[in-house]
Amino acid sequence: MSRLLSDLGVELPVLAAPMAGGGTTPDLVVAAARAGSMGFLAAGYKSAQLLAEQMRTVREQDVLYGVNVFAPNPVPVSFDAYSRYARTVQAEADRYGLRLSDSVPKEDDDDWSAKVDLLAESPVPWVSFTFGIPDSTVVRALRRAGSRVLQSVTTVEEARLAVEAGADALVVQGPAAGGHSATLTPDRPIVPVSLPDLVAQIHGAVTLPLVAAGGIGTSADVAAALQAGAEATMVGTLLLRTDESGASAPHQRALADPSFDTTVLTRAFTGRPARGLRNAFIDRYESSAPAGYPAVHHLTAPLRKAAAEAGDQDLMHLWAGTAYRGAEQEPTERTLRRLTGGL
Structure with a gap:
C-alpha cells in the first residue's frame, strides 16, 4: 500500500471527488467510504451552516471523509x-x-471565513482546496486542528506554490476533468496535456504524494496514472449516475444520451x-x-x-469529463470497484 493510501486509511486507490452544486451527497461520501475508498463533501455553493449539517450526517456514520473548499481567487x-x-x-x-x-x-468569497472556522473547530481527516491556494496560516491552523491538507493543482508551477503553502499532498487535475478547472489562472487558456504526462511532470518536480484526477474512465486509466507517479486517483464524472448521486435527472439523462x-x-x-x-x-x-x-x-x-x-x-x-460515457447507473461501490479491477 502506498504511503498516501496508508495515511488516508483507505484500501482502494480511487477516491470520490467532490462535486459542488449537488452532485456529491452525504450518501455518496458514506458509500465511497464503505467501499474501501473515501469521498469529499463539496463545500462550494453552500453556506457554512449547511456544510456543518452535512458533516454531522456523515460523521454519524463513523466513516472517513474529507471536505473540499473553494479558496478565494476571484x-x-x-x-x-x-x-x-x-x-x-x-x-x-x-x-x-x-x-x-x-x-x-x-x-x-463563498462564505470562506465561516467555512475555515468550521473546519478548524470541527476537524475532518482531510481538507482539500481548489481554485486558489489558502494562506499558509490557514493551512497551519487546519493541521493543528488535526486535519491534513490536499491542494488541487494543474501545473508544475502551481504544485511548487502548494508545497510552499504547506500542503500535505496534491490533487493533480488534468484538463480532461469535468466541471471547473482548478487552475490558479482562470483567465488564461488551459494547456492541453494528458493526465499521465502531467502527473509525471509534477512527480519529477515535488516530493509530495499525488492524487491524479481528470478524464479517468477505466481501470487502465487508473493504472496509467499510478504508473506515472500518482499514489491514488480521484473520479467525479463517473459517479454522477450512481444511486447515491445528487445530480439532476436531466443531467444524468444527458450523460447517457447519444445526442450529447x-x-x-x-x-x-x-x-x-x-x-x-x-x-x-x-x-x-x-x-x-x-x-x-x-x-x-x-x-x-x-x-x-x-x-x-x-x-x-x-x-x-452539464458538467462532464471526457470519460463521461463510463458513467453507469449502479451503486457507487460498484463503480469504484470496477475502476480498481485487475490492479
Whole structure:
C-alpha cells in the first residue's frame, strides 16, 4: 500500500471527488467510504451552516471523509463587460420570466471565513482546496486542528506554490476533468496535456504524494496514472449516475444520451473555465462570455436552475469529463470497484 493510501486509511486507490452544486451527497461520501475508498463533501455553493449539517450526517456514520473548499481567487469583471453579457443572455431568461439584464456583478468569497472556522473547530481527516491556494496560516491552523491538507493543482508551477503553502499532498487535475478547472489562472487558456504526462511532470518536480484526477474512465486509466507517479486517483464524472448521486435527472439523462457527443471547456456559464457536455448555450454564448468569477456564475445561476427544473438541457450546465460515457447507473461501490479491477 502506498504511503498516501496508508495515511488516508483507505484500501482502494480511487477516491470520490467532490462535486459542488449537488452532485456529491452525504450518501455518496458514506458509500465511497464503505467501499474501501473515501469521498469529499463539496463545500462550494453552500453556506457554512449547511456544510456543518452535512458533516454531522456523515460523521454519524463513523466513516472517513474529507471536505473540499473553494479558496478565494476571484477574477473581477468590469461592469461594462458584465452588463453586455447580461443583456446578451437575457433572450434565454425571458422564456422563464427572469430578469438578468438589470443585475449588477456579485463578487463574494463563498462564505470562506465561516467555512475555515468550521473546519478548524470541527476537524475532518482531510481538507482539500481548489481554485486558489489558502494562506499558509490557514493551512497551519487546519493541521493543528488535526486535519491534513490536499491542494488541487494543474501545473508544475502551481504544485511548487502548494508545497510552499504547506500542503500535505496534491490533487493533480488534468484538463480532461469535468466541471471547473482548478487552475490558479482562470483567465488564461488551459494547456492541453494528458493526465499521465502531467502527473509525471509534477512527480519529477515535488516530493509530495499525488492524487491524479481528470478524464479517468477505466481501470487502465487508473493504472496509467499510478504508473506515472500518482499514489491514488480521484473520479467525479463517473459517479454522477450512481444511486447515491445528487445530480439532476436531466443531467444524468444527458450523460447517457447519444445526442450529447462531446465535451468542451467553456466559461459561458460561470466566467471560469469548466468542462461540460456541449449544448446550445455553449454554442451561442461561449464567444461572448467574459472572464469573471464568481460574478458570471451568479448571473446565470437563476437561468440554469430554471432550465434544470424544466428539463431544458440546452440551457443548463452539464458538467462532464471526457470519460463521461463510463458513467453507469449502479451503486457507487460498484463503480469504484470496477475502476480498481485487475490492479
